[in-house]
Each structure stands twice: as C-alpha cells, then as structure tokens.
Amino acid sequence: MRFNPGGVLAIYRYELSRTVRTIWQSVATPVITTALYFVVFGGAIGSRIPEVGGVSYGAFIVPGLIMLSLLTQSISNASIGIYFPKFSGTIFEILSAPLSPIEAVTAYVAAAATKSVVIGLIILLTSTLFVEVRIDHPVWMVAFLVLTSVAFSLFGFIIGVWAKNFEQLAIIPSLVVTPLTFLGGSFYSIDMLPPFWRTVSLFNPVVYLVSGFRWSFFGQGDVGVATSLGFTFAFIVACLAALTWIFQTGWRLKP
C-alpha cells in the first residue's frame, strides 16, 4: 500500500456525517446571523448609505458577509475537527492507522472546507432574499470560495493541533480573526477610510481576500485581483509549511 485513499475518504465522510448530525447548529446559525446583518446593515443602516462604486450598499456587503462566515466557519470546523479527537483520546486511532500525516490533514481540511463552501453558498442564497446580487465572474467566485475555505481550514487545523485547552482553541479566532475580519472591508470599501487607516488596512490579510471575492461579484475591489489570488496562495503555502514542521517534530499530537 503506497497511499491510503480509503482512509482519507473514511475520515472525510465521518467528519461530514458529524456535521449532518448537528445540521441545525451548522446551518441555521450562519443563516440567521446573515439575515440579521442584512436587516441591520442592509436595511436599517444601508438605506441611509449611498451606493458604493455603483452597487447598492445591501449588495455591496454580500461578498464581505460570506467571507466573514467562511473564515470563522473554516477555522472553527477544522480546529474542532482535530482538537476534539485530541481531547477525547480518539486521536489514537488516527495515529495508529496506516495513514500519513499529509493524508490525515487532507481529510480533515477537505471536510472542514466542504462544510464552509456549502455554508457560503447557503448564505449567498439567503442574501438573494434580501437584495439583488449580481455575479460577474462566477467561476472566480467559486475559486475564491474554495481557496479561502481551504486556506482557513488549514489555519484552523493548526490552531486545533496547537491548542491545549478550550480557551486556547477560542482565543485566536476571537482575538485575532474576528477583529481582522471586521476591519477587513467586509462592510465598507477601504477607500471610505481616512488615508492613515487605509494604509494600515493594507497590512490586514483579510482585506485581500474580501477584495478579490468582491471583484468576482462586481468587477471591482480595493486591490488587484492578482494580488488577492497571490495572497491567498501565499497563505496556503505558509500554513502547509507550518504543518510540515509540526508533523516532522511530532509536535503536540504524539507524546
């Protein structure tokens, strides 16, 4: 046996079935949250905000909202996906199976990313109930959806491997990722910011993700689409490098 695709598939299926078991939690939460955002930002506040670059404010925030969910969902799915076996001890089964670390990561990350993509699409559908959404580059839209999900599922996996307790599991998402996402242009174009903050924003990785994603909808973004794409790949490569190091040192998975 040189590879174990059956083993990868087993984890992938098992992880998705775990999602199906908690289907209401998994799907209802993001849908309700998104609906609330639309009511508050799109309806109540948005009606007082003029169009942004020829797009109504309600439609303008759609890509940002999807990104917001994609990031939080990818990170939480993937981090819990690997943290939980560690916590409950069932990780022994993965460690003693004829499965390489790369295969295990592939399975967990693919499952988490799949779930995120599905949730992203559900949010997109939900948003069409509130505003008219136009998608100029559907293929790119899906590409960004998938790449971002993979990138942040990898990141989530690393957090799950690193975390020693539930606090650590929650701290990176709430202390780092949520602020970056809110300040990442989900609800505004960074052109709306004063020059100083605009420059600061360019150091926020989320800006690049939201921008590229928004471009796939409306043909315009805060930064060039190539930059966005390049950034996403760079992020994936960085995560892969970190994971390689983790597995080479057996760090925190095996005593």
Add this chain to the structure above:
Amino acid sequence: MPPIIDCVAVTKRYANGQLALDSVDLSIERGEIFALLGPNGAGKTTLIGAICGTVSMTSGTVSVAGTDVVRDFRAARARIGLVPQEIALDIFASVRTTVAFSRGLFGRPADPAYIERLLRDLSLWEKRDARIVELSGGMKRRVMIAKALAHEPDVLFLDEPTAGVDVNLRRDMWALVRRLRSEGATVILTTHYIDEAEEMADRVGVIDKGRVLLVEDKAALMRKLGKRRLTLVLHDPLSALPESLAGWPIALDEGGRRLVYAFDASADDTGVPTLLRRLAEAGVAFADLETTASSLEDIFVDLVGAGS
C-alpha cells in the same frame, strides 16, 4: 520467518524527562498469547504506543513481521489492532458507524457481513444502531475491541483489558482471545495481575521501570513466581525453630510471635502438612494462620535483587 514483533533497544524519554522505556529488547512469536506483566508506571502502555505509532520513540527500532514501523509504517500498522487502556470513543456516533469507520481508516473495503459477525461475536449486534453515549461501560469496551478488529488485523494489542471489567466481558474476552489465537493471530496483553497472565498467556514478559526483566514460558515463570507464604500466629513466642524443622525456608517474625513459611503452591508436596505435623510434635501451638500469594512487588524485589 522473522518474529511478528521485534523491539530492539527501544528507548522512550518523555518531554518532561521521564525515562519510560530503557533500551527494551523484546521478540514476540507469531501466534502466541504474550502477557506483559508489570506494576503501574512500568512502561507497558508506552511500549505498546511505540509499537503501534501513538508514541514517538526516542531511539531504537521496532519491526512487525520484518517491516520497520517507522520507515514502512503502512505495512506495519495494517497488521495491528489496538485496544488502548482507556475507553476513547466519539460518544455521538452509532456503534456500527464507528466500527465501520475504523475499518475504512485502514483502507479496507466495506464488508457489512464481516462487521455483522464481529458485532454478533461481541454481543453488540442488538446495539448496532445505538449511540455510544447510550451504552454501559462494559459495552463501550466491547466497541473498542470491535473497532480494533474491524480491519482484520493479525496482531492484537490489549492494554489492561480487564481493568474494571465485569465477569461476563472478561469471560467473552478470553474466549475471543483464544479463538483469535486458534485462527493464527498473535495477542499481546498487558496486566498487573499475575493470575491473569497465568490464565491466558503462553509466554510472559516482566517489565518494571522501563526495563524488561525477564521473558519466560508461562509454566516456567509460574514455578518461579508461584510462591505462597504460610504465616502462623504463635501462642507463645519462639526463640528458635524446633530441630525437626532445621533447614526449612522458615523465618521467625515479630520477636518469634510469627512463623513464616515460603512454599511452592504448584508443587505436588507443598510441605504444609509436614510442617504442621512437626510443629504439633514439637508442641508449638498457634492461634491463627493465613496463606498469601507473593505479591507482584515481592517478585519484583526478588527479580531486581537477583539481577543486581
């Protein structure tokens, strides 16, 4: 044919500096039931972990049927089933799902007929669609065994399989172990009960403080370890043994108030009747008596003492 498991100079030092395995050499033959006997903290779980891949070795090599467990981990692990000491299950999954998952993890194609037979053998079939959280502790242990056997391994590790287990499960488990052996599988179990090793194993290895002190055929070991002690509480303290008992392995304790006789319980003639008769002849009366098996601790003291 190489031994089914071959450990050479296996050493494990945990991150906190604890030396859990100190250059362990151990060969396990195909088709035997091997008991690894040792007190808590001896390194039994660590050794199993090093073989199965749940613990990273500091140094040394392990091979399974000649295949290195690090270099060629896929081939090595495919042969091994592991039932760890602690129950670890996804409590929200159903019995059948989690057992099928274990099989899939090893890349084996789904085989509902095999899974059904396995669940029936372990009296789990009735509970196949129950979620783990609904099962009793004993049932959960059965699920752990079913998961370990799901991919049809030919080596099974059972880490302290009877700790806190009821009589039924214990009986079923031993029946299963014997049947696996009769089908050609190798079973390695750990325990800190001598009688458990005695009941089940073909060969016994004794481990303490990360070192394998000896590996022997069970019968030979039991002769060595099967010592019992008879303690007599005497009416009147004795300053010296009666002439007729000179040269007997007898000690006087507590200022002559207790007489302790060590004997081999498995021998045809334990010497106990003779001892009692000669004491009576010598007019030594006793108020109480008890016999005790030599504890594992005594045996370790003996073994370590003999080794140094």
